Amino acid sequence: MISKVDLADKFTLFKDHWHPRVVGELNDSYVKLAKLKGEFVWHQHVDEDEMFLVIKGMLLIRLRDQEITVSEGEFVVIPKGVEHCPVAEEEVHVLLLEPKSTLHTGDVVTDMTVTTIDWI
Known part of the structure; x- marks a missing residue:
């Protein structure tokens, strides 16, 4: 069955930060939602590109040679193999593809690593 997804409604279903939830599938990819706050870990995805679409707030993506500020309604694609560290001074809502x-922690395993992705 084909159904639409209400992003605002889905974001009300969880409160924790840095724990992505799956809300859809597209070919061999997941559409995920996450709330971010604070600084994440430096990491890279050796074989995968990652897209951050900011739904609410402002996200800073630190790279080794620059910083990218992503505002509401904007997105950035981090190519595979590029080390990055997301930072959210205030809570940010993002859609990840x-x-x-x-x-989500790429080649780094920490206490922040989520190994089981929940569907909401």
């Missing part, structure tokens, strides 16, 4: 194999 990435291959199903993508771990």
Whole structure:
């Protein structure tokens, strides 16, 4: 069955930060939602590109040679193999589009690593 997804409604279903939830599938990729606050870990995705679409707030993506500010309604694609560190001074709501194999901490395993992705 084909159904639409209400992003605002889905964001009310969880409160924790840095724990992506799946809201859809597109070919071999997941559409995920996450709330971000604070600084994440430096990491890279060796084999996967990652897209951050900011729904609410402002996200800073630190790269080794630059910083990118992503505002509401904007997105950035981080190419595979590029080290990055997302930072959210205030809570940010993002939509992520990435291959199903993508771990959100990439090549780094920390206590922030989520190994089981929940559907909402």
